[in-house]
Amino acid sequence: MNRPEEYRALLEEGPTPGQRAFAGAAAVSLEEAQHRLLAELAPLAGEVVPLGEALRRHAARDVRAPRPVPAEPRAALDGYAVRCEDLGTLDTDAIVWLPLAGQQAAGLGAPAPLPPGAVHRVATGAVLPQGADAVVRWEEVEVRRTAHGMVEVGFRRALEAGEGVVPAGEEAAQGQLLLRVGSRVDAAAAGRLAVAGLQEVVVRRRPRVWLITLGDELLAPGAPYQTGGTYDSNGVMLAGWLRCLPVELTVRGPLPDDLAALTAGLSEATEAGADLVITSGGISAGPYDLVAPALEALAGRILFRQVRVHPGKACAAAIVRGVPVVAVPGSPSAAAVDYWVLVRPALVRLLGGRWEPLRLRLPLAGGYPRPSRQRRLLWARLLAGPDGAPWVQAGAVQRSSAVASLAGASCLVEVPAGSGPVPEGERVTTWLLELEASETSDEAATSGRR
Incomplete structure (x- = not known):
């Protein structure tokens, strides 16, 4: 100095x-x-990085599913896999007993095919046995052991095909777009790539x-x-x-x-x-x-x-x-x-990517007392208004040299040039800085530079 x-x-x-x-x-x-x-x-x-290092970065190319997700039909719940046709149409008081032919936990590969007129016990996420087309919750059935030691499962209602089943490719078909070029990789996007079996992604350096x-x-x-x-x-x-x-x-x-x-x-x-x-x-x-x-x-x-x-x-x-x-x-x-x-x-x-803050028209709490000869951006924060809906409140000190109004601010309030004082409750254009309306590229693909 x-x-x-x-x-x-x-x-x-x-x-x-x-x-x-x-x-x-x-x-x-x-x-x-x-x-x-x-x-x-x-x-x-672009550069290839592990998924864990890609967070907050943007995809440099489209990413597509290398296989269906899930690759096979899976049980959506703990219960019993069955052929719907084996149950027919059940009356209220009727019960159909089918023998238990096997059981399958998640992650144990493909089970043996389901024999006609039988059931498999399955855990959530288990591969559905070939031939089964529905899964019923275990709480909805009765189980008994016969005099010959055979386990039978009793059903009191008919099932529709697909009930209790996650079909193959429900989350993504093979070749389906998982991440578009220019999209930001957040934790959920990384998880979607991981569930498709991917461990790396091409992002901008x-x-x-x-x-x-x-x-x-x-x-x-x-x-x-x-x-x-x-x-x-x-x-x-x-x-x-x-x-x-x-x-x-x-x-x-x-x-x-x-x-x-x-x-x-x-x-x-x-x-x-x-x-x-x-x-x-x-x-x-x-x-x-x-x-x-x-x-x-x-x-x-x-x-x-x-x-x-x-x-x-x-x-x-x-x-x-x-x-x-x-x-x-x-x-x-x-x-x-x-x-x-x-x-x-x-x-x-x-x-x-392309950064553009989400802009909403929100009521201004407390108003703004000064006229604005030029376009003005006020530091502000969100709060709950009298009706419980979002309102926005400008900081008390808006001087260029001040830091006080920045603390706790999450948005900018735009006051057009030539405006007079803004009264309490008037709706103003509010830029929500941490909520993007769009953060994807305008171009479908680009080679990048340097």
């Missing part, structure tokens, strides 16, 4: 051409910013992501406090969200407000094979905001310089030596918004 001689030099020299360009740039809409950034990205190359925080005022958490300093909450917060995704993360910073240091950090990231670089801080047009000069020094191709959204307007993206760089503000709330609306979609794109 505190390098007054360098600050005086910056003030005397005035803004660089890059800073002037950023200061005078027309802001693009959020949708246009997303389009420009995502157009530069393609899903990464993990993106190599670099996070660089910068600012002379930043203090590492745990460091002694210095007057005027700010602890680096963005580094912790953004790294935390990034680690929730299957990425290989490298963190640098906090770096000083020094052009050489920032340029060196960006160069190191590109030379190390980064797939995406995120910078936090230094993105405005002041004399100490050095992201623009650094991008200029590295001949970066600018995608956009500002975004029409609050907080998060001071956000830029560029391609530096073939690597996408997203520069988010140093203000925590603004950086968080830009992470969710720009960085997160970019990462999911690299992973082979």
Whole structure:
């Protein structure tokens, strides 16, 4: 912190051409910013991994069942396997006695065929004996031993074919699509592949992501406090969200407000094979905001310089030596918004999917007292309304520099540009950040890159 001689030099020299360009740039809409950034990205190359290592990653190709699931008819319950025709039609008081010909537990292979006019005792999941077409619960029958020591089973009702039976291929036919390219592998998807006998899957490789925080005022958490300093909450917060995704993360910073240091950090990231670089801080047009000069020094191709959204307007993206760089503000709330609306979609794109939060129209608890000249995104949380249905409540402190409203927030409330104060109970568009409306690829298949 505190390098007054360098600050005086910056003030005397005035803004660089890059800073002037950023200061005078027309802001693009959020949708246009997303389009420009995502157009530069393609899903990464695929790699074969064990199912246990595929969680949260995206399939790089379609996965189909190599065999029917289950491969043979199975007993759906503990009971007795029988031919329905052997029972005929039973009256209320009638009982049909059939001899017990064998028994079958789950996992013991195929049993002997069922003789005509006989039954097999079966356990849940056992392969049905050939010839049987129904299973009745053991609680519904009577069992007796004859004078000759033979066990007989008594039935008091007729059965329909298929009753108590899991047919072959009920869960998946041979060749049926189990996982579509671009789909995210969650625990249930991995389980579905495992039940089909698969132990590996082709997924997109993990993106190599670099996070660089910068600012002379930043203090590492745990460091002694210095007057005027700010602890680096963005580094912790953004790294935390990034680690929730299957990425290989490298963190640098906090770096000083020094052009050489920032340029060196960006160069190191590109030379190390980064797939995406995120910078936090230094993105405005002041004399100490050095992201623009650094991008200029590295001949970066600018995608956009500002975004029409609050907080998060001071956000830029560029391609530096073939690597996408997203520069988010140093203000925590603004950086968080830009992470969710720009960085997160970019990462999911690299992973082979498409990220789009589920959006609902929900009543706003407590309202919002301020008019919104520009499109505004408010940090909010879900709660149960007076009628028990979901409502949404915006945090009390929505200042760009504040972290308080982020804690416990699970969604963003969108307030259109030109809106007045939002009254209690008015329905607002709510982005549920952890519930995706779609996280699959737009393309049926893609070869990936790098």
